Amino acid sequence: MADTPRILPDEVQRLTLQAPLPLDCGTELPDVQIAYETWGELNADKSNVILVCHALTGDQFAASPNPVTGRPPWWPRLIGPGLPLDTDRFHIIATNVLGGCMGTTGPASNAPDGKPYATRFPVITVADMVRAQRAVIAALGIEALFAVVGGSLGGMQALEWAAQAPEQVFAAVPIATTARHSAQNIAFYEVGRQAIMADPDWCDGDYIAQSRQPQRGLAIARMAAHITYLSEEGLKQKFDRGLQDRDTASFSFDADFQVESYLRHQGRSFVERFDANSYLYITRAVDYFDLAGAHGGRLADAFKDSPTRFCVITFDSDWHYPPADGREIARALTAAGAEASYIEVETDKGHDAFFLEEPRFEAALAGFLNAAAEQRGLGA
């Protein structure tokens, strides 16, 4: 990432919301731009739309390469002709979340005074992110989604969509997610935020105006979070105590162990593509996510008499959002009278399994979407 605000190429498609966006914190955000990508044809009655919601540090480039970072698409195994999110059949939309840094309005964007928002950006919530997406869908002339699908923070958005606009969501697939971010997860994100804010180059949030960037703090935040995305078993199988480019310990603070070298690389490459203030705001939104809390303390009340059909998917080695969180969602949905299935996929890949090759997960997702498409009258 450059030290000045990123210049986004023309390939980054955006629309500007016509009305100010009302936020949970009580203010409104004017001139919100939302960056988005689409794949597959929209059908005549606009009934074949799947909204794909990205995770914490993801972006809208789910099925095509990111022209800014050059990174490959993050769901190439799931989105495409003949794949579970079949572009021969569905019209796929992915937006960059509110507060993000890939073209959507966030803390790195300029405020009405022409200077970057930085910490003047309002603290946002997952509900705000979904409100922004609903405005995009409306602006595109689409009345309802066939499905909303996402993992992690994307799964929170899927749940929030179904709670906020049940009549607009035919099917929802929350993957590797939770209805309430736990104390342990708040703790991990707090370590990351403190690492960013402790970096002198954060400049009280004003680093863009000062042509600086808290690279060290952001890298440490990423390293701490990244550990929670992998399972202990996965780490053991991938690295165990293997040494990096040497046969014996160096008796130094170099990256002796492969796992150290891997983590340092994760940190370094992250700062090239992500904005530190976006990281603060998006992790904060996740901390605040508590769907039960927002509905009088009872999760089922968020989905009362929901017309949406749900497929809740978890991974057994995920300790970031463990299966117990998914089961709690499924139980609440059933208690609310909603149609819900729950699938726990056996894997050693941990939380990040939904990004990786996991045939049982892919088969479950395809099976659910195919059945829902038939119910919706979307021919194969």
Place this chain on the structure above:
Amino acid sequence: MADTPRILPDEVQRLTLQAPLPLDCGTELPDVQIAYETWGELNADKSNVILVCHALTGDQFAASPNPVTGRPPWWPRLIGPGLPLDTDRFHIIATNVLGGCMGTTGPASNAPDGKPYATRFPVITVADMVRAQRAVIAALGIEALFAVVGGSLGGMQALEWAAQAPEQVFAAVPIATTARHSAQNIAFYEVGRQAIMADPDWCDGDYIAQSRQPQRGLAIARMAAHITYLSEEGLKQKFDRGLQDRDTASFSFDADFQVESYLRHQGRSFVERFDANSYLYITRAVDYFDLAGAHGGRLADAFKDSPTRFCVITFDSDWHYPPADGREIARALTAAGAEASYIEVETDKGHDAFFLEEPRFEAALAGFLNAAAEQRGLGA
């Protein structure tokens, strides 16, 4: 902590090793001072010595208040008259580990040139720590220990003692520990080290000479590690998503949640009592700990025909060193022909349970030590 090397009061008892200490890295360390405390009377044949080994950031003040920090003793529930480590019966010794910062020679100590070692201090291992303790015991005229007891890094020292000097250890109690630090744990410590080294006040390790201290980095390191010392269930019960001093979310980056406030406090208070370079060196020693690796890849070979009796204790909610690690130790001991019992204590207190009120743990420890004392001919 002051910005200059800590002035230790006379109450900190020390002895200087007469010979240079040979280290695993291949060098020798001259003029090593070891700080230690004792409680209870040494009996006539010096057969009633229990060595208590402290954890990562602990010190020798296990059973009396620390005169430097003013903190209370860390094992007041276990050491004292009539307690499991009964000072009416046993002579208890606790040393500050090599590389530590409570009077023992470490990176904050002056090198022979009169300037602080800082990063010129050699990288040490758990085996080096035990070598230093063996020299102390010898200097005190003690030929063998009745028992060596410790949790976490203290438990590694107990295992290393039994492996290094089996004839000198009648009984060993490794608690909440492992025979090999896992990839996940290396990863967590690496995050902490990177946070310290990223702090400009670390000054490439030379902060004492420059009258600075990497407080922010050290606090973040402590916060990241501290999460691993608690169980998710414990965090949930203690904090859940409770808010700190407010009824509703502040929509800010203040410590809204109690768990954030608690973690920040842990970080802040840690920097007042601990040296950042000591943290680097001691975590590195723990990373390097792999008792099987040091014995040809087979853990049992570390304890072949050991005359020591072992009591391996784990806590079921400990995910830093999970019960599986303790069971692996117990299995290896049995395979080696050693006398070993294994106790898994049910608790929601996580790794830190051995510092806390845990009656079943205390009873198990007392029972084992009493039985061993009878075998050793130490009257009740």
